[in-house]
Amino acid sequence: MNHRPAEEASWSRRFAGTGHRLTAQRRVIMRHLAGIRRYLTARELHARLARSHPRMGLATVYRTLEMLRELDLVASTPRGAGEAAYLYCAGDHHHHAVCTRCGRVDDVPCRSLPGFERMLSSSYQFRLTEHQLEFYGVCARCS
Amino acid sequence: MNHRPAEEASWSRRFAGTGHRLTAQRRVIMRHLAGIRRYLTARELHARLARSHPRMGLATVYRTLEMLRELDLVASTPRGAGEAAYLYCAGDHHHHAVCTRCGRVDDVPCRSLPGFERMLSSSYQFRLTEHQLEFYGVCARCS
DNA sequence: AGTACTATCGAGAATGATTCTCGATAGGTG
DNA sequence: CACCTATCGAGAATCATTCTCGATAGTACT
Ligand SMILES: [Zn+2]
Ligand SMILES: [Zn+2]
Ligand SMILES: [Zn+2]
Ligand SMILES: [Zn+2]
Numbered sequence: 001m002n003h004r005p006a007e008e009a010s011w012s013r014r015f016a017g018t019g020h021r022l023t024a025q026r027r028v029i030m031r032h033l034a035g036i037r038r039y040l041t042a043r044e045l046h047a048r049l050a051r052s053h054p055r056m057g058l059a060t061v062y063r064t065l066e067m068l069r070e071l072d073l074v075a076s077t078p079r080g081a082g083e084a085a086y087l088y089c090a091g092d093h094h095h096h097a098v099c100t101r102c103g104r105v106d107d108v109p110c111r112s113l114p115g116f117e118r119m120l121s122s123s124y125q126f127r128l129t130e131h132q133l134e135f136y137g138v139c140a141r142c143s
Numbered sequence: 144m145n146h147r148p149a150e151e152a153s154w155s156r157r158f159a160g161t162g163h164r165l166t167a168q169r170r171v172i173m174r175h176l177a178g179i180r181r182y183l184t185a186r187e188l189h190a191r192l193a194r195s196h197p198r199m200g201l202a203t204v205y206r207t208l209e210m211l212r213e214l215d216l217v218a219s220t221p222r223g224a225g226e227a228a229y230l231y232c233a234g235d236h237h238h239h240a241v242c243t244r245c246g247r248v249d250d251v252p253c254r255s256l257p258g259f260e261r262m263l264s265s266s267y268q269f270r271l272t273e274h275q276l277e278f279y280g281v282c283a284r285c286s
Numbered sequence: 287a288g289t290a291c292t293a294t295c296g297a298g299a300a301t302g303a304t305t306c307t308c309g310a311t312a313g314g315t316g
Numbered sequence: 317c318a319c320c321t322a323t324c325g326a327g328a329a330t331c332a333t334t335c336t337c338g339a340t341a342g343t344a345c346t
Binding site: 164165202209226227 | 333
């Protein structure tokens with residue numbers, strides 16, 4: 001669980017601006033997420049924190065994850081049968097390459113989208129505002 | 144609800160091959176989906192069919208949508224707070240441009256992905272097997 | 287068409303994830 | 317330290333989805 005102070009300064013500053021309190025629970029959750037490169041469900045995260053923080057409530061984990069998602073500090077994706085998984089995802093716009101064997105996630109810069117954008121604009125008169133892209137495959141370590 | 148016989152022949156043939164029975168309920172569900180260019184949740188679909196088929200059970204809608212997803216006849220996407228929405232999506236690999244105003248969905252051919260593929264392969268040693276891409280914006284009619 | 291064999295259906299119960307409620311707790315400010 | 321409230325924890329409530337089971341209806345074969 002590598003804890004990088006510089007990284008932490010970045011997202012902790014984010015809280016100050018929003019008026020939300022940076023409580024002990026929220027700091028613990030953010031640190032754990034920021035230190036792991038994989039999607040975690042609320043339950044998984046709660047279980048991982050159970051040892052070090054036995055009094056952490058599951059509702060708090062849900063509330064915090066939802067808040068972090070609104071602040072664009074984490075991304076969420078549906079996993080299997082209707083369970084959402086969350087990933088620390090701050091910084092500039094980018095996408096994710098998810099290893100289907102080990103679950104590791106690599107950040108991938110967003111390229112080659114202008115081609116789509118032109119096509120959507122010219123062929124469909126579609127004014128693009130957002131896009132969601134995720135890759136699945138096998139990472140270097142699992143090959 | 145434009146009903147195209149040629150289109151219907153395509154997916155009805157799909158059932159025969161799988162050993163699944165093409166029942167009245169499944170035909171009604173497929174026809175409705177194939178005739179509408181927007182994502183529908185199981186509940187929405189069930190409500191739309193309530194008038195013409197009052198005895199259609201919600202569980203049947205869920206079961207059928209799940210089956211159609213496995214047969215790659217529909218695509219699903221999570222909508223809002225953990226509710227899945229389904230879209231008729233047969234034919235070759237492509238993506239969707241969803242209008243955030245009216246909900247209309249346009250099919251978009253998959254281009255420009257080779258750039259990502261090369262980058263993933265060379266920079267990350269990531270062996271790409273799948274990808275999920277969806278566009279959001281405003282369609283021609285809504286502009 | 288009639289019969290047998292099952293897959294499928296409908297209705298409601300059960301499950302599981304997420305959200306809500308509310309009294310207790312603890313940031314933050316002065 | 318005292319006050320004000322946002323937040324917390326625990327459990328109830330909600331909501332989507334799946335499961336159970338007796339009834340129904342495709343399908344194959346007379
Ligand atoms: Zn891997
Ligand atoms: Zn992008
Ligand atoms: Zn539109
Ligand atoms: Zn594609």
